[in-house]
Amino acid sequence: MKPGKIFWGVFFLSLGFLYLIRNLTIIDLGDLSLHSYWPLLLIMAGMVYLVKNPIVRNLTAGVAGVALACIIFFSGWGLFNNLSCVNVKYINSDKGNGEPVTLKTEAFDSTIQSVDLTFDGGAGKFQVEATDTNFYTIQTDRSKRKFSVENKREGAKSDLTIKMVEFNVDKSDTNFANLVRLNLNPKPFYENLNLNFGAAEFDLNIKTLQFKDLTLHTGASSTKLILPLAAEGGSEVEINCGASTIEIIVPLEATVQIETKMALGDASVPPGYEERDGIYYSPNFSGTGNVLKIKITGGVSNVSVRAQ
Structure with a gap:
């Protein structure tokens, strides 16, 4: 399977799982913030390009999918909680x-x-x-x-x-x-x-x-x-x-x-x-x-x- 397909499959599975946990209120996700770690995605993207071993490439793509899902979920969750009662002007x-x-x-x-x-x-x-x-x-x-x-x-x-x-x-x-x-x-x-x-x-x-x-x-x-x-x-x-x-x-x-x-x-x-x-x-x-x-x-x- 291509690394791109693995990435997107793992990404959607992880994001769906995180939202399911939030909706079931199993854990409190309000205080977590991972947006500062987005450069890790660039590092893993470079590894996918440079590493020839298909096992390592596929594993890296899967980890990157999980990482992106977590960054989007936790950053977005905190952002919308903080803005829920205010007006925003650009x-x-x-x-x-x-x-x-x-x-x-x-x-x-x-x-x-x-x-x-x-x-x-x-x-x-x-x-x-x-x-x-x-x-x-x-x-x-x-x-x-x-x-x-x-x-x-x-x-x-x-x-x-x-x-x-x-x-x-x-x-x-x-x-x-x-x-x-x-x-x-x-x-x-x-x-x-x-x-x-x-x-x-x-x-x-x-x-x-x-x-x-x-x-x-x-x-x-x-x-x-x-x-x-x-x-x-x-x-x-x-x-x-x-x-x-x-x-x-x-x-x-x-x-x-x-x-x-x-x-x-x-x-x-x-x-x-x-x-x-x-x-x-x-x-x-x-x-x-x-x-x-x-x-x-x-x-x-x-x-x-x-x-x-």
Whole structure:
């Protein structure tokens, strides 16, 4: 069995067991804190790469799974206990003053031919799609987020920057939600899509949008990407993530190249994909034509790619 599969199996078993113990109140877990020991994961990841003995590699992956489960559980348990009766405010002074946003939109100018988009979202739950008849629409729930939005025009090109500036969490609000939706117009060609998030649940559905480069940076996250066919000349997707689960859906007829570089993790690809030197290729890959290139770099990640 691969070290990545052992890691994820042991991780989920350990995390589930810890939560079961907590729910049954067998022991008091409130005073334990292990977050300072996270560098041990890096040490064990290095061992998995350097040690050739498969028994040692598999054992190290299993221990790392237990360690990550304990760090997440005990750190998260203490954090939420301490914050249970307070309000939390995130402010990023480097991103301007911003304005409270519940619904913000801008009409589409048909002279816009290409777009560079930067979206810095912070933490929370995010949905991005490309079905808007406006240039863009930002919609939030009652989470009192402030955004700065800047649209710089130069001829037929737009440089659109959307950044989360302030985020208030009222822990006493039992109906609290934290969803942010961004809807884009699919008509322009998107030269660059730069998406940056922290601890987030991220859903990106851009199957109707054409782009050249997509870069996604996330922390601890759950991410789902629905991608289109590659644009003329090819499209590239680069994902940099922390401890994450990533699901990527590509069109059945797409020509795809997938490269993964993860310290600890596992990747699954559609049936028929061929692996050569650590890179996966779709059955119709010939080295020419419009290729959808996907590169994933992460620490502890579980990646699933599906074709449909």
